[in-house]
Amino acid sequence: MSDRGIDARQSRLDLAEVISRSPWPDQVNNGEEGDYPYLANFSKSLPHNEFGEVDAAAYNALLRALSTQDNEDFERIPTGCENARRLINPQAGLAFDVEGPDPQSLTIPPAPRIDSARNSAEAVELYWMALSRDIPFTAYESHRLIAEAAQDLSELSDYRAPKIGGRITPATIFRGDTRGDLRGPYLSQFLLRDIQYGTLRIPQRQDTVSDADYLTAWDDWLAVQRGCQVEPERRNQQDRRYLRSGRDIAHYVHFDALYEAYLNAALILLDLNAPFDQGNPYVHTRRQEGFGTYGGPHLLSLVTEVATRALKAQWFQKWFVHRRLRPEAFGGRVHAHLTNLRDYSMIDSEVLESRALKATYGKFGTFLLPQAFPEGSPVHPSYGSGHATVAGACVTVLKAWFDESWVLPEPVVSNEDGTELVPFTGPDANRLTVGGELDKVASNIATARNIGGVHWRSDYTESVRLGEAVAIGILRDQVRVNHEAATFGLTRFDGTRMTI
Incomplete structure (x- = not known):
């Protein structure tokens, strides 16, 4: 074997040694x-009785498969309907990876319980999100x-969201909890600005849909829990607008490629000639610039590469650890309890007594959580969110690559009907930094899944x-x-700085 071959083998062994030294x-x-067996966990597309409760034998068959692998x-695993929707990739979390941490070497905290005030608070937020989808x-x-x-x-006792003076305000509602999330318009600049894709300049006018909500009738809800196929939502290519409402961004995340927004952000930043992080070795060279390493091609592949690796880590959490109930299924428990179909007195009372539920019943005649998608959630457990995990991974790469403190020039915002972009001239117009807007785009995309009704706030955070x-x-x-002496500096989602 050549010297290069020996060195190549050793570099891979060194990476493997890092994994063996890492705490598990x-x-x-x-x-x-x-x-609360068979009541508080994910069971979509399995057989359910007339109350929406999963068949015990079918759920145990799912547990058996997860155990035997x-x-x-x-x-x-039994199905609840003929040609029922298929379970989404439960074996993904069993894969190994050859770069980065092993998918099973990371973890997330236990999810809020169905009997907790935190779960109630997250449910109340989801009902309000559903009711306000069409407000610009x-x-x-x-x-x-x-x-x-x-x-x-x-007024909720355990609602963990950004507040001003201890209260939710129109300036903080439905936003993420980083500093960047609270600056400027609700939507990140990376969801609005034109994208330069080679010689193609792409305005971010998106397909939009009208104000249709789904699964607000019990029979429709029950059929979807059993996995029955429904007529899919259609893209509306005749009504393309800039994103301007919860409905618009929920529709966006119904069809997006998971890393789409972050690849777009990378292209926008490269087009703006945004400065790289000072740890990039080619920031300081006179006769060289990065390309396959520490240049544009390296970045554009890396920001997408991390997505699938992040998904494997999250899919292990979803299927093998938490199996959290989807919000639509929880809405069914709430409706059954409040209409005396079943006694689910384990549900924390704050959601049952909320104004959000009263407003939902007044509009739809049921206490079911209105969904933005005809099929409701995907057929995999709720906790955590795949969109949010990919957001965290991709945005972390971008924050490490660019100078986070650089202020984006000429910020814009969509007008109320989404027909054009107008200059953003608010008090934060000169404070929309690369780092802040990257944190915001991660929050926007992850929260859009909550606005659609398919995830909880803690699934995102x-x-x-x-x-x-x-x-x-x-x-x-x-x-x-890589050969060069490089470092990456970045601000984590908890606000702390780190250097790689």
Whole structure:
């Protein structure tokens, strides 16, 4: 073997040695599966009775497959409908990876329980999100429904969201919890500005849909829990607008490629000639510039590469650790309890007594959580969110690559009907930094899934940190195997700075 061959082998052994020295976490769930069997966990597309409760034998068949990890056992899991929707990739979390942390070497905290005030608070937020999907973000400050939602959310005992003076306001409602999330317009500049894709300049006018909500009737809801196929939502290519409402951004995340927004962000930043992080070795060279390493091609491949690695880590959490109930299924439990179909008195009372539920019943005649998608959620457990995990990973790469403090020039915002972009001239116009707007785009995309009704707030907040951990591990491996002396500096989602 040549000297290069020996060195190549040793570099791979060195990366493997890092994994062997890393602490392996305990994987702990919230105990609901034992305390409330067959009622508080994900069971979509399995057989359900007339109350929407999963058949015990079918759920145990799912648990058996997860225990044996045998493909034939997964194939034997019963279905709730003929040609039922298929379970999404439960074996992904069993894969190994050759770069970054092992998918099972990371963890997220136990999810909020169905009997907790935190779960109630997250559910109340989802009902208000559903009720306000069609309100333009630019109208939040003056809209009566947003004021009512902010008041209701402010009174909850364990609502973990950004507040001003201890209260939710129209300026903080439905936003993420980083500093960047609270500056400027609701939507990140990276979801609005034109994208330069080679010789193609792409305005971010998106397909939009009208104000249709789904699964607000019991029979429709029950059929979807059983996995029955429904007519898919259609893209509307005749009505393309800039994103301007919860409905628009929920539709965006119904069809997006998971890393789409972050590849776009990378292209926007490269087009703007945004400065790289000072740890990039080619910032300081006179006769060389980066390309395959520490240049544009390296970045554009890396920002997408981390996505699938992050998904494997999250899919292990979803299927093998937490199996959290989807919000639509929880809405069914709430409806059954309040209409005396079943006694689910384990549900924390704050959601049952909220103004959000009263407003939902007044509009739809049921207490079911209105969904933005005809099929409701995907057929995999809720905790954590795949979109949020990918967001955390991709945004971490971008924050490490660019100078986070650089202020984006000439910020824009969509007008209320989404027909054009107008200059943003608010008090934060000169404070929209690369780092802040990257944190915001991660929050926007992850929260859009909540606005659609398919995820909880903690599915987002914990998952971006899991994605961040995956990306940090990959960036460390990149620094180890590349020849140049490089470092990456970045601000984590908790606000702390780190150097790789």
